[in-house]
Amino acid sequence: MKKLVFVGAGSMAEAMISGIGASGLLPGEQMWVTNRQDTDRLKTLEQKYGIKATYDYEVLFRDADAIVLAMKPKDAAGAIEEIKPYLSDGMLIISVLAGVSIDAIETVAEKSLAVVRAMPNTSAAIGKSATALAVNSHVSEAQKLLVQELFNTVGLTTIVEEYQLDAVTGLSGSGPAYIYYLVEAMEKSAAEIGLEKQTAKQLIIQTLLGAAEMLTQSDKEPAQLRFEVTSPGGTTEAGITILEQHGVQSAFVSCIKEATAQSKRLGHLLGDQLAAANRPL
Ligand SMILES: NC(=O)C1=CN([C@@H]2O[C@H](COP(=O)(O)OP(=O)(O)OC[C@H]3O[C@@H](n4cnc5c(N)ncnc54)[C@H](OP(=O)(O)O)[C@@H]3O)[C@@H](O)[C@H]2O)C=CC1
Numbered sequence: 001m002k003k004l005v006f007v008g009a010g011s012m013a014e015a016m017i018s019g020i021g022a023s024g025l026l027p028g029e030q031m032w033v034t035n036r037q038d039t040d041r042l043k044t045l046e047q048k049y050g051i052k053a054t055y056d057y058e059v060l061f062r063d064a065d066a067i068v069l070a071m072k073p074k075d076a077a078g079a080i081e082e083i084k085p086y087l088s089d090g091m092l093i094i095s096v097l098a099g100v101s102i103d104a105i106e107t108v109a110e111k112s113l114a115v116v117r118a119m120p121n122t123s124a125a126i127g128k129s130a131t132a133l134a135v136n137s138h139v140s141e142a143q144k145l146l147v148q149e150l151f152n153t154v155g156l157t158t159i160v161e162e163y164q165l166d167a168v169t170g171l172s173g174s175g176p177a178y179i180y181y182l183v184e185a186m187e188k189s190a191a192e193i194g195l196e197k198q199t200a201k202q203l204i205i206q207t208l209l210g211a212a213e214m215l216t217q218s219d220k221e222p223a224q225l226r227f228e229v230t231s232p233g234g235t236t237e238a239g240i241t242i243l244e245q246h247g248v249q250s251a252f253v254s255c256i257k258e259a260t261a262q263s264k265r266l267g268h269l270l271g272d273q274l275a276a277a278n279r280p281l
């Protein structure tokens with residue numbers, strides 16, 4: 001790949017730019033970015049990653065191999081409308097938009113396109129994303145390999161059916177936030193039980209890393225690993241009893257189901273925008 005263009009310069013675009021740049025797959029000068037209006041943000045990204053930024057679409061899309069759609073789903077219809085004159089045959093569209101279907105992207109663009117839908121997460125910034133990909137029939141085998149190679153540089157990549165991407169979004173797309181939420185709770189409790197912030201932070205992070213590594217290396221189920229921490233009448237049992245009383249595990253299940261449902265709703269939003277413009281999917 002010689003030129004990768006990001007339309008949208010927010011958290012997800014930066015995570016990918018950072019991860020791809022650090023991997024060495026593409027040097028900064030082969031990555032281009034634009035956004036709607038935030039010029040300071042573009043300057044920051046240029047300086048930080050050595051990438052190129054412009055609002056001149058002729059320059060931006062000239063000889064682009066792949067275009068990453070990285071705006072919010074609500075802004076997707078407007079953004080695709082703006083860029084559609086510049087989308088030529090042979091360009092690969094990589095969409096990271098939650099919920100938005102490949103059909104919807106082609107409908108707004110009013111042409112058949114090679115589209116890969118990807119659902120990475122922000123850990124792409126450090127090469128640790130969990131990414132799922134789904135492709136349409138216009139994506140060539142070479143393009144599919146290229147996208148896999150691209151996302152492999154920022155973490156683990158798996159191929160799924162397009163209908164499964166809402167579930168992936170609810171589970172691993174949003175997943176880092178659930179873990180950070182847990183860490184926030186652990187940090188709050190540490191303050192209340194008399195541990196210094198820095199000490200607590202070190203202990204929490206190492207605990208997470210250790211548990212993740214145990215899940216990776218051990219062939220035991222998570223419930224068995226939990227059982228092995230839980231001495232009868234001990235501290236863990238006392239703590240988990242409180243979590244059970246508050247229904248925390250079922251709250252997490254509901255959380256992931258609701259995030260999945262929201263991904264579906266975000267997809268319908270673009271369908272509704274198209275229907276309002278008398279261009280139904
Ligand atoms: N954040 C995450 O963890 C993940 C996000 N995603 C998906 O990635 C996408 C982006 O999310 P995120 O990075 O968090 O969003 P942000 O709000 O951080 O960034 C959105 C970007 O889109 C730009 N934008 C909006 N409209 C246009 C337009 N018409 N033309 C060009 N650029 C435009 C904004 O520019 P400006 O600031 O100038 O308005 C901004 O740079 C979403 O669709 C989300 O579903 C997927 C996986 C994980």
Ligand SMILES: O=C(O)[C@@H]1CCC=N1
Pocket residue numbers: 098169173174
């Ligand atoms: O919250 C969101 O909608 C995006 C999609 C997955 C993670 N962040």
